[in-house]
Amino acid sequence: xxxxxxxxxxxxxxxxxxxxxxxxxxxxxxxxxxxxxxxxxxxxxxxxxxxxxxxxxxxxxxxxxxxxxxxxxxxxxxxxxxxxxxxxxxxxxxxxxxxxxxxxxxxxxxxxxxxxxxxxxxxxxxxxxxxxxxxxxxxxxxxxxxxxxxxxxxxxxxxxxxxxxxxxxxxxxxxxxxxxxxxxxxxx
Amino acid sequence: xxxxxxxxxxxxxxxxxxxxxxxxxxxxxxxxxxxxxxxxxxxxxxxxxxxxxxxxxxxxxxxxxxxxxxxxxxxxxxxxxxxxxxxxxxxxxxxxxxxxxxxxxxxxxxxxxxxxxxxxxxxxxxxxxxxxxxxxxxxxxxxxxxxxxxxxxxxxxxxxxxxxxxxxxxxxxxxxxxxxxxxxxxxxxxxxxxxxxxxxxxxxxxxxxxxxxxxxxxxxxxxxxxxxxxxxxxxxxxxxxxxxxxxx
Amino acid sequence: xxxxxxxxxxxxxxxxxxxxxxxxxxxxxxxxxxxxxxxxxxxxxxxxxxxxxxxxxxxxxxxxxxxxxxxxxxxxxxxxxxxxxxxxxxxxxxxxxxxxxxxxxxxxxxxxxxxxxxxxxxxxxxxxxxxxxxxxxxxxxxxxxxxxxxxxxxxxxxxxxxxxxxxxxxxxxxxxxxxxxxxxxxxxxxxxxxxxxxxxxxxxxxxxxxxxxxxxxxxxxxxxxxxxxxxxxxxxxxxxxxxxxxxxxxxxxxxxxxxxx
Numbered sequence: 061x062x063x064x065x066x067x068x069x070x071x072x073x074x075x076x077x078x079x080x081x082x083x084x085x086x087x088x089x090x091x092x093x094x095x096x097x098x099x100x101x102x103x104x105x106x107x108x109x110x111x112x113x114x115x116x117x118x119x120x121x122x123x124x125x126x127x128x129x130x131x132x133x134x135x136x137x138x139x140x141x142x143x144x145x146x147x148x149x150x151x152x153x154x155x156x157x158x159x160x161x162x163x164x165x166x167x168x169x170x171x172x173x174x175x176x177x178x179x180x181x182x183x184x185x186x187x188x189x190x191x192x193x194x195x196x197x198x199x200x201x202x203x204x205x206x207x208x209x210x211x212x213x214x215x216x217x218x219x220x221x222x223x224x225x226x227x228x229x230x231x232x233x234x235x236x237x238x239x240x241x242x243x244x245x246x247x248x
Numbered sequence: 249x250x251x252x253x254x255x256x257x258x259x260x261x262x263x264x265x266x267x268x269x270x271x272x273x274x275x276x277x278x279x280x281x282x283x284x285x286x287x288x289x290x291x292x293x294x295x296x297x298x299x300x301x302x303x304x305x306x307x308x309x310x311x312x313x314x315x316x317x318x319x320x321x322x323x324x325x326x327x328x329x330x331x332x333x334x335x336x337x338x339x340x341x342x343x344x345x346x347x348x349x350x351x352x353x354x355x356x357x358x359x360x361x362x363x364x365x366x367x368x369x370x371x372x373x374x375x376x377x378x379x380x381x382x383x384x385x386x387x388x389x390x391x392x393x394x395x396x397x398x399x400x401x402x403x404x405x406x407x408x409x410x411x412x413x414x415x416x417x418x419x420x421x422x423x424x425x426x427x428x429x430x431x432x433x434x435x436x437x438x439x440x441x442x443x444x445x446x447x448x449x450x451x452x453x454x455x456x457x458x459x460x461x462x463x464x465x466x467x468x469x470x471x472x473x474x475x476x477x478x479x480x481x482x483x484x485x486x487x488x489x490x491x492x493x494x495x496x
Numbered sequence: 497x498x499x500x501x502x503x504x505x506x507x508x509x510x511x512x513x514x515x516x517x518x519x520x521x522x523x524x525x526x527x528x529x530x531x532x533x534x535x536x537x538x539x540x541x542x543x544x545x546x547x548x549x550x551x552x553x554x555x556x557x558x559x560x561x562x563x564x565x566x567x568x569x570x571x572x573x574x575x576x577x578x579x580x581x582x583x584x585x586x587x588x589x590x591x592x593x594x595x596x597x598x599x600x601x602x603x604x605x606x607x608x609x610x611x612x613x614x615x616x617x618x619x620x621x622x623x624x625x626x627x628x629x630x631x632x633x634x635x636x637x638x639x640x641x642x643x644x645x646x647x648x649x650x651x652x653x654x655x656x657x658x659x660x661x662x663x664x665x666x667x668x669x670x671x672x673x674x675x676x677x678x679x680x681x682x683x684x685x686x687x688x689x690x691x692x693x694x695x696x697x698x699x700x701x702x703x704x705x706x707x708x709x710x711x712x713x714x715x716x717x718x719x720x721x722x723x724x725x726x727x728x729x730x731x732x733x734x735x736x737x738x739x740x741x742x743x744x745x746x747x748x749x750x751x752x753x754x755x756x757x
Contacts, residue, residue: 063700066708070700073644074692077651085659099681107689119644126521126622128614130652226681233682234689241693299701319707327705334695335702339623339650350712359713381654395706 067242068112075104075116080123080130099223101152102185105160106178106231107238113156121149147196148212151189159185163231167239171232178231182224189220249274250325250403250434255295255305265291267458269305273403278435278448280466283455284477289438290330292455293405296436297325323352326401330408332388333381341383341391342367342376348399359398366394370424386417393424403434410444410493418444418493426494442473443481447492454478512553512616516721517625523730524613530737531605534598537745539605541737546608553616574600623649627714639710647699655692662687 082096105113124131125141131149141149163181165174190213198208251272257265266288273279283289294300295307298318307314314321329335338344342363349359367373370390375383380391389409396404406425410418426448429435437445446452452469454462456476462469467488473480481491512520530538574596623646630638662684666672672680 063704066703067696067700069640069644070647070696070703073647074651074696074699076644076648077655078688078692080648080652081655081659084656085663096681099685103685103689115644119641119648122626122641123645123648125525126626128622128649222677222681225678226685229678229682230685230689233686234693237690237693241697294701297705299704322705322707327702329698329702329705331698333654334698337647337650337699337703337706339646347708347712348706351707351709353709353711353713356713379653381650399706 064242071108071238071241072104072112072115072119075100075108075112076119076123079104079116079120080128083130094219094223096223098152098155098186098189098220099227101156101189102159102182102224102227103230105156105158105185106163106181106227107234108160109164109242110157110160113160114153117152117156121153124149144197144200145193145212146200148189148193150192150196154192155185155188158188159227163235165235167236174232174235175228178228179225181231182228185227186220186224249310250296251308251311252292252295253306253308255292255302255307257291257295257300257303264458266295269455269458269460271453271460271463273434273436275402275434276429276432277450278429279437279451279453280442280446280449281436281438281453281455282440282442282473282478284440286457287455287477288458289455290407291458293327293407293436293438296405297322297327299327323399324401325403325405326396326399328393328396328404328406328409330411332385332392335392335395336380336388339379340377341372341380344380344391345394345398348395352399362398362400366397370394370397384417385413386420389413389417389421390424393421397428401433403436404428405436405438407438408440409437410439410441415493422448422492422494440478442470442478443491444493445491446470446481447489448494508553508616510553510616511722512549512612514722515616515726516723517617517621518629519723519726519730520613520617521625521629523726524609526730526734527609528606530734531602534595534602535741536598537741538737539598539601541740542605543601545733546605546612549612550608553612571600624714637710643710651695654695658691659688662691 079097079100082100086095101113101117104116108116120130121141159181162184163177165177169177194208194212197203197212198205201208201211203211249272253270255266255269259265269288269292281289281292291300295302298307298314298321301315309321309324314325336344337347345366346359346363349362354362367376370393372387372390372394375387375391380388383391393406393409404425409421409425413421422445425435425437425445429448437449439445446466449466452462452464452466453460454469454473454476461476462472470480470488527542531542623642626645627638627642630636630641666680666684671683
């Protein structure tokens with residue numbers, strides 16, 4: 061078992077735990093409390109890289125599918141995945157690796173470059189969440205498009221913008237630490 | 249016999265974490281490595297079983313470089329880390345203790361036998377199905393000790409095992425350590441808190457800024473420890489034998 | 497601690513407790529798939545089954561109502577469906593009411609199953625069971641997935657309490673400013689992620705020292721768990737369901753497999 065392999069497994073498990081734990085936690089950010097799940101989904105890809113992001117989210121979904129209460133609001137089970145909001149869960153699986161692919165600055169990148177990439181990654185990741193989510197919602201509740209957008213997109217835009225911005229700031233600030241953790245393993 | 253020869257390591261910025269450290273730990277010895285925070289004690293420990301690769305110098309087990317057979321070295325040298333919470337991998341006390349043995353691919357029956365033996369030896373049998381993170385500090389510490397002992401190591405390295413423990417916790421852990429020493433294990437105890445354990449050691453190593461500044465018998469060194477940033481246990485006329493928290 | 501934890505394991509000796517977790521998992525997934533289609537027949541068929549399983553699972557053989565919050569979601573789904581389906585689309589008030597009602601009922605069924613499963617399955621044996629389930633499937637890294645699952649299960653309660661501590665520390669330093677939400681999040685995220693990384697470092701060191709390998713001795717399963725009769729029961733149940741549908745409603749079996757929504 062190489063050091064690298066252990067470190068990727070551990071880091072992916074840590075992100076899974078962060079994502080799952082955040083479902084229990086509402087944070088009074090602005091006037092309304094929000095759940096931070098999407099922020100940690102984006103961060104798992106941006107800080108850990110595409111591979112770790114994907115496996116962290118996949119493990120999270122598996123925990124939920126076998127019935128552990130890790131989905132938003134403390135629910136779980138395969139029902140949630142095939143239910144009306146299941147599309148968003150599939151979106152998680154795409155958003156994390158995508159954000160990780162976009163935000164992958166080298167150790168010598170300039171700060172401006174990092175910031176631009178991070179903002180881009182957070183926005184693209186944030187939008188990706190909705191791509192499978194909205195049609196799925198529309199289909200499963202037989203809504204029309206305006207109703208689906210009204211129910212599944214518009215109320216979440218302000219909160220998601222805040223979370224994306226925070227994810228970008230955190231990713232810029234902490235990327236070096238996380239990269240060191242993974243590259244240090246390669247040297248030994 | 250475990251030996252460290254001319255071990256050095258530095259950060260990229262040039263600061264030395266370890267500077268030409270040479271030490272040897274004979275079989276059955278009980279060594280305390282003391283030093284203030286940042287003196288390189290923990291980094292030294294991470295070299296002992298090859299978690300960090302020696303860039304300069306080497307670590308020898310019975311005369312052979314540990315990197316020749318890391319697997320065997322890690323089985324024979326058990327490391328108990330400072331933070332008990334972050335070395336627990338199992339979801340119950342029993343499954344956490346079994347983890348090391350499972351990795352050695354022992355058959356299930358042998359694992360279970362050894363597990364029972366350890367649970368009785370450390371008197372933690374009643375905790376076997378508990379979640380490790382809900383245990384008290386002392387119980388948690390004994391659980392991680394058992395997790396290392398299941399691999400049957402000859403040398404046991406403990407990093408600050410008394411941090412955050414209450415009186416009962418300290419004396420329970422200390423009891424286990426002294427018993428293991430009596431059973432012939434080599435003990436290396438890393439601490440800056442001499443009062444709780446110095447009475448049991450047969451050798452004291454003082455470290456500062458990555459260097460071994462003094463080593464020898466505890467009785468010879470006790471008067472000098474304050475020069476190197478370590479607190480001398482209270483009382484000038486105090487006997488070495490009283491420097492323990494173990495109830496007599 | 498975990499405010500949202502509705503479902504929790506309660507130890508017991510009932511039949512459901514003793515069924516092999518793998519069969520419970522497969523059963524739950526199979527029944528969820530059956531319920532993808534909103535069919536009155538299927539709902540009427542499964543509700544009594546769930547009720548009897550529920551009675552079996554209770555140690556004191558008494559029917560106790562699930563927590564009231566469980567009724568909140570179905571209610572929302574009912575209302576949402578009723579409004580969006582609308583009497584104007586389904587051609588009348590009654591059909592719309594029925595359609596929305598069945599959807600809500602399906603949701604209750606699914607929640608009920610999840611509750612029965614978590615209530616009777618020890619979370620500590622879920623991971624080993626899952627490993628055994630995945631292992632025969634080619635191309636799936638069963639060892640890595642179950643290691644990763646087990647580790648995250650160990651870490652979740654730790655991280656929840658860490659999040660709580662950080663939040664409390666920020667509140668005590670008057671750190672929350674409702675007008676600067678992004679700053680609130682980042683100043684909470686930095687200590688959390690730094691802490692998590694330190695934990696990851698320590699954990700990888702400990703695992704490496706304890707010789708972590710993916711092909712370790714296989715985890716243990718309870719030997720006295722029931723296997724044969726529950727799988728037969730599940731098989732019979734599904735056959736009866738599809739046969740009944742065919743005979744009563746004249747739906748082709750193949751078609752009923754394909755029929756989603």
